[in-house]
Amino acid sequence: MAKTDIKLTINGEEVEATVEPRMLLIYLLREHLGLTGAHIGCETSHCGACTVDLDGKSVKSCTVFAVQASGGEVMTVEGLANGAELHPLQAGFAEEHGLQCGFCTPGMLMRTYRLLEDNPNPSEDEIRVGISGNICRCTGYQNIVKAVRHAMRELGHKEATE
Amino acid sequence: MSETTAPAAERELGLEGVGCERRRKEDARFIQGKGNYVDDIKLAGTVFGDFVRSPCAHGRIKSIDAEKAKALPGVLAVLTAEDLKPLNLHWMPTLAGDVQAVLADGKVHFQNQEVAFVIAEDRYICADAIQLVEVDYEELPVIVDPKVAMAPDAPVIREDVEGKDTVGQGPRKHANHIFTWEVGDKAATDEAFAGADVTAREEITYQRVHPAPLETCGCVASMDAVSGQLTVYGTFQAPHVVRTVVSLIAGLPEHKIRIIAPDIGGGFGNKVGPYPGYVCAIVGTIVLGRPVKWVESRLDNISTTSFARDYHMTGEIAADRDGKIKALRVQVLADHGAFNTHAQPSKWPAGMFSIVTGSYDIPAAHVVVDGVYTNKAPGGVAYRCSFRVTEASYLIERMIDVLASKLKMDPAELRLKNFIQPSQFPYNSVLGWEYDSGDYPTALNKVMEAVDYRGLRKEQAEKRAKGELMGIGIATFTEIVGAGPSRNCDILGIGMFDSCEIRIHPTGTAIARFGTKSTGQGHETTYAQIIASEIGIPSDDITIEEGDTDTAPYGLGTYGSRSTPVAGAAAAQAARKIRAKAQKIAAHMLEVGEDDLEWEVDRFRVKGLPEKMATMKEIAMAAYGNVPAGMEHGLESVDYYDPPNFTFPFGAYICVVDVDRFTGEVAVRRFYALDDCGTRINPMIIEGQIHGGLTEALAIAMGQELLFDDIGNVLGASFLDYFMPTAVETPHWETDFTVTPSPHHPIGAKGVGESPNVGGVSALSNAVIDAFAHLGVTHMPMPHTPWRVWQKANELGIDR
Ligand code: FES
Ligand code: FES
Numbered sequence: 001m002a003k004t005d006i007k008l009t010i011n012g013e014e015v016e017a018t019v020e021p022r023m024l025l026i027y028l029l030r031e032h033l034g035l036t037g038a039h040i041g042c043e044t045s046h047c048g049a050c051t052v053d054l055d056g057k058s059v060k061s062c063t064v065f066a067v068q069a070s071g072g073e074v075m076t077v078e079g080l081a082n083g084a085e086l087h088p089l090q091a092g093f094a095e096e097h098g099l100q101c102g103f104c105t106p107g108m109l110m111r112t113y114r115l116l117e118d119n120p121n122p123s124e125d126e127i128r129v130g131i132s133g134n135i136c137r138c139t140g141y142q143n144i145v146k147a148v149r150h151a152m153r154e155l156g157h158k159e160a161t162e
Numbered sequence: 163m164s165e166t167t168a169p170a171a172e173r174e175l176g177l178e179g180v181g182c183e184r185r186r187k188e189d190a191r192f193i194q195g196k197g198n199y200v201d202d203i204k205l206a207g208t209v210f211g212d213f214v215r216s217p218c219a220h221g222r223i224k225s226i227d228a229e230k231a232k233a234l235p236g237v238l239a240v241l242t243a244e245d246l247k248p249l250n251l252h253w254m255p256t257l258a259g260d261v262q263a264v265l266a267d268g269k270v271h272f273q274n275q276e277v278a279f280v281i282a283e284d285r286y287i288c289a290d291a292i293q294l295v296e297v298d299y300e301e302l303p304v305i306v307d308p309k310v311a312m313a314p315d316a317p318v319i320r321e322d323v324e325g326k327d328t329v330g331q332g333p334r335k336h337a338n339h340i341f342t343w344e345v346g347d348k349a350a351t352d353e354a355f356a357g358a359d360v361t362a363r364e365e366i367t368y369q370r371v372h373p374a375p376l377e378t379c380g381c382v383a384s385m386d387a388v389s390g391q392l393t394v395y396g397t398f399q400a401p402h403v404v405r406t407v408v409s410l411i412a413g414l415p416e417h418k419i420r421i422i423a424p425d426i427g428g429g430f431g432n433k434v435g436p437y438p439g440y441v442c443a444i445v446g447t448i449v450l451g452r453p454v455k456w457v458e459s460r461l462d463n464i465s466t467t468s469f470a471r472d473y474h475m476t477g478e479i480a481a482d483r484d485g486k487i488k489a490l491r492v493q494v495l496a497d498h499g500a501f502n503t504h505a506q507p508s509k510w511p512a513g514m515f516s517i518v519t520g521s522y523d524i525p526a527a528h529v530v531v532d533g534v535y536t537n538k539a540p541g542g543v544a545y546r547c548s549f550r551v552t553e554a555s556y557l558i559e560r561m562i563d564v565l566a567s568k569l570k571m572d573p574a575e576l577r578l579k580n581f582i583q584p585s586q587f588p589y590n591s592v593l594g595w596e597y598d599s600g601d602y603p604t605a606l607n608k609v610m611e612a613v614d615y616r617g618l619r620k621e622q623a624e625k626r627a628k629g630e631l632m633g634i635g636i637a638t639f640t641e642i643v644g645a646g647p648s649r650n651c652d653i654l655g656i657g658m659f660d661s662c663e664i665r666i667h668p669t670g671t672a673i674a675r676f677g678t679k680s681t682g683q684g685h686e687t688t689y690a691q692i693i694a695s696e697i698g699i700p701s702d703d704i705t706i707e708e709g710d711t712d713t714a715p716y717g718l719g720t721y722g723s724r725s726t727p728v729a730g731a732a733a734a735q736a737a738r739k740i741r742a743k744a745q746k747i748a749a750h751m752l753e754v755g756e757d758d759l760e761w762e763v764d765r766f767r768v769k770g771l772p773e774k775m776a777t778m779k780e781i782a783m784a785a786y787g788n789v790p791a792g793m794e795h796g797l798e799s800v801d802y803y804d805p806p807n808f809t810f811p812f813g814a815y816i817c818v819v820d821v822d823r824f825t826g827e828v829a830v831r832r833f834y835a836l837d838d839c840g841t842r843i844n845p846m847i848i849e850g851q852i853h854g855g856l857t858e859a860l861a862i863a864m865g866q867e868l869l870f871d872d873i874g875n876v877l878g879a880s881f882l883d884y885f886m887p888t889a890v891e892t893p894h895w896e897t898d899f900t901v902t903p904s905p906h907h908p909i910g911a912k913g914v915g916e917s918p919n920v921g922g923v924s925a926l927s928n929a930v931i932d933a934f935a936h937l938g939v940t941h942m943p944m945p946h947t948p949w950r951v952w953q954k955a956n957e958l959g960i961d962r
Contacts, residue, residue, distance in 0.1 A: 001319075019284065022286070023286070030202075033202030034198075034204070035196075037194075037196070037685075038196070039199065039376075039427070041376045041460070042460040042880070042881045044880055044882060046881035046886070047460075048881070049375060056232075069422075075760035076195065077193075077194065078194070078195045080194075081194060086193070088195040093189070093193050094185060094193055095185065096191070097185075097186065097386035097846050097847070097850045099192055099193070099254065100682035100683070100850060100851075101375070101377070101425075101426065101682030102188070102189070102191075102192030102193075102427070102682070103376045103377045105192050105193060106192075106195045109193065110787060113480045127889070128435030128890050129887075131889050132471075132888040133888075134888075135886045137374065137376045137428050137854070137858070138682050138850075138854045139857075140855075140857035140859070140892055140895060141853075141889040141892050142851075142853050142895055143850060143853065144889070145889070
């Protein structure tokens with residue numbers, strides 16, 4: 001199959017690749033770039049395990065072609081921490097026991113990252129709706145909500161302190 | 163002499179031992195995307211394998227033409243049963259004594275059965291090639307209903323075992339029959355029924371569901387042609403069992419096989435048994451000399467590997483007029499699908515289903531379970547429960563409500579009247595179990611008070627008067643976990659013990675290895691806490707390792723809530739062996755007799771001379787340089803723990819729902835869960851387990867079901883159709899606890915991961931049905947989807 005050259009920014013670094021047009025973004029990340037944080041839980045855009053940030057939006061990278069991301073800016077869980085310093089969401093998930101098997105966690109982190117970027121003070125309902133594209137089989141979500149509030153406190157947002 | 167003079171209580175806190183809400187050690191890698199799950203493993207030269215699957219549920223294979231697929235550039239091999247035959251690997255034994263086709267041998271028995279295995283350079287080429295394999299089928303009549311399977315003239319599903327008296331678990335009475343399992347005293351039960359004031363009967367089906375962990379099953383098999391060493395990385399809840407099974411079926415020497423279970427993305431029973439994908443990947447790497455990876459798609463996962471439940475039960479209960487239960491009778495038709503691959507201890511074809519008398523003192527009971535074949539995927543695993551315990555618990559918790567309704571008695575009152583009393587423990591149930599400990603009345607009373615049960619019933623009566631539907635569901639369940647005593651439980655003849663090996667390093671830190679494998683429960687955190695409390699080395703100074711059969715001691719794995727009851731006990735016992743040796747070394751160091759020493763948190767002190775002491779740290783160093791004459795150097799131990807009995811966690815749950823009679827929608831207003839899992843090792847992790855288990859219970863009670871049409875098409879094997887609760891559907895869970903330690907477990911712990919699923923399903927289902935109880939309704943089939951609930955409202959004419 002004919003291949004296409006693409007160029008994109010991933011976690012702040014310029015990346016060039018030659019891919020089949022049918023290659024999914026999740027495969028580019030996982031198989032070709034070694035970024036295995038995002039996972040595949042369903043391949044049908046239901047579970048959100050593959051969630052990454054593309055041009056300021058959460059996308060499910062199992063249903064985005066790599067070529068669609070060409071010219072774009074991608075952020076994955078590997079780019080969330082600032083060097084050795086964890087993002088407040090990462091710290092919140094660990095502190096509030098927001099994960100068990102950890103398989104959904106990279107997707108949850110990237111989704112909640114975008115959620116707080118878009119709405120720094122979500123209510124509990126808004127958090128729950130905001131992560132409803134991401135399935136977690138282990139935690140029952142309650143501690144994930146707590147983890148997001150923990151991060152909000154850390155970031156100085158207000159809902160969490162109410 | 164001591165490096166710290168902090169008071170004992172302070173030092174004890176510093177250990178972060180049993181009871182501490184210690185934060186999890188495994189989280190650091192997961193929150194940074196550095197987990198190492200099977201699909202993350204990249205060995206040089208890895209190729210990818212996947213299956214050609216059968217579109218029809220029952221048929222003869224007339225031909226397989228793989229030529230076009232083989233001609234596709236990048237395709238390395240296409241394996242069929244014919245290719246596996248010379249290796250005798252086209253069929254494999256199951257844990258239940260049956261056989262399962264690795265690749266269909268002339269016949270397919272369920273939709274999506276594995277027919278051929280394509281290996282290619284990458285997944286895309288592999289997917290292309292699968293489309294190019296042409297298989298011709300002659301379709302046969304399909305059976306999806308276990309009752310139909312047992313009809314006298316039913317088509318024979320398993321021709322390969324036709325005429326055999328047994329397929330591993332006792333005599334068969336029909337070509338589609340697998341086993342009959344009977345327990346209890348039939349005559350005494352019949353007599354109790356004949357003399358009872360009141361009897362009630364209900365047909366209750368626990369629908370077919372699937373555990374569907376977020377990570378599907380998969381493996382990477384790699385054969386080193388030079389050394390003859392086979393390494394298999396995979397989603398294995400029981401890595402040592404897999405090694406033995408691989409050795410037995412592939413004929414490879416066991417010491418040349420290394421099984422590694424890396425991080426696992428949830429198991430819930432899905433990752434216990436051996437699957438055709440593992441065998442094909444192993445054959446692939448042996449044939450090609452390159453690592454072969456196989457990872458299921460979600461559709462493959464839900465439609466082929468290990469469903470759960472599919473129990474068609476008839477319950478009958480007999481009681482006095484005043485509600486004292488006299489007897490219980492249960493008949494079950496168990497649909498095991500096309501091969502008997504249920505993962506129970508070998509001698510227990512219906513697992514621990516005989517826990518069906520629950521938390522109640524029932525003097526007579528009789529149970530018969532018949533397992534049958536159908537043209538559905540094989541399995542029968544324990545989806546977040548101990549073996550068949552959730553089916554049993556659901557049956558009795560429903561029957562109690564059915565009886566209460568017949569007696570016009572409050573279901574809480576009926577429960578309180580029939581509970582096994584605290585004074586009766588250890589309690590011998592009429593079906594043969596010795597319950598270790600429990601206090602059921604205290605648990606239920608505490609929950610009733612917390613939710614203001616009387617107030618809720620009053621509100622319900624008011625609502626009913628206005629035509630509104632409100633339901634209150636109770637479950638007071640008893641689990642049986644921690645398989646198990648080896649006299650009762652084995653897998654392929656291997657006793658169900660578990661193990662821990664501890665090594666103390668000279669500077670006083672440690673490593674401990676286990677035969678279990680965490681699938682998210684946080685073993686790296688909690689096991690260290692158990693050891694810390696026993697030997698006074700801080701949790702943070704103890705590395706926990708599991709999942710590599712080359713380094714871990716042999717164990718039977720993680721499922722059936724057995725890690726804490728069995729491997730956790732092994733940890734405590736191994737630690738006690740360390741402490742016993744440490745005491746001898748301390749006596750030598752302090753030049754006193756062993757009996758002159760007493761243990762305090764992290765050190766031995768000389769009785770009466772408390773300033774004379776040796777800390778564990780000092781003892782550790784001495785173990786490598788200054789041991790008493792005649793003692794071996796080093797400080798390590800191993801323990802293979804064979805529990806004297808199961809443990810019996812229990813709980814009392816109350817659930818309140820509001821039902822919209824116009825749409826059938828059910829809103830869970832309140833769910834209050836009190837669990838008693840004995841000694842609590844890490845309350846934070848326990849609470850997390852309960853949240854997760856309740857959410858899986860919600861999934862099962864309210865939406866999950868694997869349905870089939872008449873020709874065996876599985877309807878809804880993706881996350882679009884198969885219900886996965888999101889944060890929006892999931893209510894807020896309230897948790898509570900009592901502590902009734904297990905008397906026979908070294909630290910009194912019982913296991914907790916599965917209780918919330920066992921109790922949660924019953925409480926939710928009872929609540930929904932209770933919403934209709936005043937209208938004479940005693941049964942509604944799970945799952946309680948809006949459509950089903952609306953149908954009931956419609957049938958009753960209350961939806962307008
Ligand atoms: S893998 Fe992309 S949404 Fe599930
Ligand atoms: S932590 Fe296991 S799926 Fe979310």
